Amino acid sequence: MRFADPSTALVDDLVDAARTGDHVAFEELVRRTYADTYTLARRLVSDEEDARDVVQEAYLRAYRSIGRFRGDAQFSTWLYRITANCASTHLGRRRRHRHDELDEEVDVPDTSPDHDPAAMATASLLRDRLEVAIADLPPRLRAVVVLRDIYDLNHAQIAEELGITESAAKVRLHRARRRLRTQVFPLRGEEPLDHEVEDQAHAS
Amino acid sequence: MLPERIRDRQAPTEPCTAVAAALPGVVDGSIRLDRADRRHVEQCLRCQAELAQYRKLLRAMQALRTSTAPVPTGLVTDVLAHLEAAGERSAVRAALTGRKVAYLGGIAAATAAAGAGAAIVLVSRGRKGRLPLAG
Numbered sequence: 563m564r565f566a567d568p569s570t571a572l573v574d575d576l577v578d579a580a581r582t583g584d585h586v587a588f589e590e591l592v593r594r595t596y597a598d599t600y601t602l603a604r605r606l607v608s609d610e611e612d613a614r615d616v617v618q619e620a621y622l623r624a625y626r627s628i629g630r631f632r633g634d635a636q637f638s639t640w641l642y643r644i645t646a647n648c649a650s651t652h653l654g655r656r657r658r659h660r661h662d663e664l665d666e667e668v669d670v671p672d673t674s675p676d677h678d679p680a681a682m683a684t685a686s687l688l689r690d691r692l693e694v695a696i697a698d699l700p701p702r703l704r705a706v707v708v709l710r711d712i713y714d715l716n717h718a719q720i721a722e723e724l725g726i727t728e729s730a731a732k733v734r735l736h737r738a739r740r741r742l743r744t745q746v747f748p749l750r751g752e753e754p755l756d757h758e759v760e761d762q763a764h765a766s
Numbered sequence: 767m768l769p770e771r772i773r774d775r776q777a778p779t780e781p782c783t784a785v786a787a788a789l790p791g792v793v794d795g796s797i798r799l800d801r802a803d804r805r806h807v808e809q810c811l812r813c814q815a816e817l818a819q820y821r822k823l824l825r826a827m828q829a830l831r832t833s834t835a836p837v838p839t840g841l842v843t844d845v846l847a848h849l850e851a852a853g854e855r856s857a858v859r860a861a862l863t864g865r866k867v868a869y870l871g872g873i874a875a876a877t878a879a880a881g882a883g884a885a886i887v888l889v890s891r892g893r894k895g896r897l898p899l900a901g
Contacts, residue, residue, distance in 0.1 A: 585853065589846055596842045601835040610838060617841065618848045625849055689833060692826050711827035732796065739790035739823065746826070747819035749812065 565590075577637050580628050588628065592621055595638065599645055605708045606649035608697050616652050620645040642713050646705065646723040653701050688746070695745040699738055706731050707738035781806045785813050793820035 565571045565579070568590035576594075579587035596617065603616040623644050631640055696704060705724055709715045710731075717735075721728045744752065785806055791797030799807065807813045 589849070592845055592849070593842060596845060597834045597837050600837050600841060601833075604835045614838060614841060614844070618845055621845050621849060622852055625852065688826055689830065692823075692830065707827070711824060712830045714831075732791070736790040739793075739820065742827075743790070743816075743819055743823050747822055749815055749819065 569593075573637060577628070577631070577633065581631060583629075588625060591637070595641060596621075598638070599641060602642060602645050602708070602713065603649055605693075605696060605712070606646065606701070606705050607652060608701075608704075612652060612656070616645065616648045619648045619652070623648065639713075639715065639719075642709070642715060643719055643723050646709055646715070646720070650705065650724050691746050692742070695742050698745070699741060703734050703738035703741065706734040707742065710735050711739070782810060782813055785810075786816060789813070789817055789820055793817065793824055 564584070565576075565587065568576065568586055571579075571587070571590065573591070573594065576587045576591050580591060599620060600613060600617050603613040603620070604610070607613050607616055620641070624641060627644075631637070696708065699707070702724075706720055709720045709723075710717070715723075717728045717731045720726075721731045724731070726734075781803070785799065785803050788797045788799060788803070792799060807817065
């Protein structure tokens with residue numbers, strides 16, 4: 563299928579054309595989705611350079627496997643799953659390379675309002691506070707809550723892409739929600755949870 | 767003495783702690799409280815407030831779906847260039863594979879042709895040899 567003007571074509575038509583090897587259609591799909599894909603990657607890996615790598619890898623995998631895309635899910639959901647899988651692989655590779663424990667002791671720049679005056683100013687909006695709290699989560703908790711609560715993937719999909727069991731995905735989701743709730747919506751008189759102590763208790 | 771509902775709001779009780787562990791799942795229906803815990807939540811302002819905060823959290827998370835991060839300059843160009851390079855690599859691989867197939871096919875065809883030629887020569891020689899006897 564050839565498009566006189568791909569920028570006006572419907573996503574479904576572009577996907578159909580891309581599945582049969584239409585490079586122009588696939589390029590148009592990239593143009594329409596890259597901001598979304600980058601945002602997901604950025605939320606999962608919390609580093610701009612890493613997110614770029616994840617996006618490139620995700621589109622390469624999508625390009626190679628779009629012929630097998632059956633269309634029983636939305637194209638965007640399919641792409642989220644690929645992106646999540648790439649981010650998981652990327653974090654795992656980095657962890658092995660650096661020999662540190664990214665699961666819990668993640669080296670994420672501290673952008674919480676208590677430590678960064680600039681972040682304090684910009685975190686006045688709820689959305690900003692929430693994004694900061696999400697970025698502060700350990701990657702394995704962050705991935706699950708981002709994929710479930712923002713991108714609406716189900717537990718089975720999340721478990722498959724992250725290489726964990728569904729029950730592990732549920733446990734991580736609840737722990738992540740609890741952390742976010744205490745950070746962003748604390749109850750009156752509630753102290754933020756001591757997450758290190760909590761994590762040690764869960765790990766033991 | 768403070769009424770129970772107000773007391774609960776100020777200091778979490780043991781039932782609060784037990785219910786609080788389940789609330790992150792209660793908020794989306796993935797966990798169902800038993801009758802005793804439900805009754806506790808109905809009477810406990812603190813647990814009701816906590817559940818309300820989880821609902822707000824979920825709504826705020828869902829709202830993030832439509833917001834996008836500032837995209838670095840040149841990202842889409844890089845992605846497309848990366849794909850083009852990958853496409854060219856696979857095209858080169860396909861061409862090389864095609865040439866290899868053609869080369870092997872050529873050898874096979876030549877071998878078959880040589881064999882057929884030899885067979886014809888042998889057959890025609892055999893016929894020539896048998897002709898006198900046939901007559």
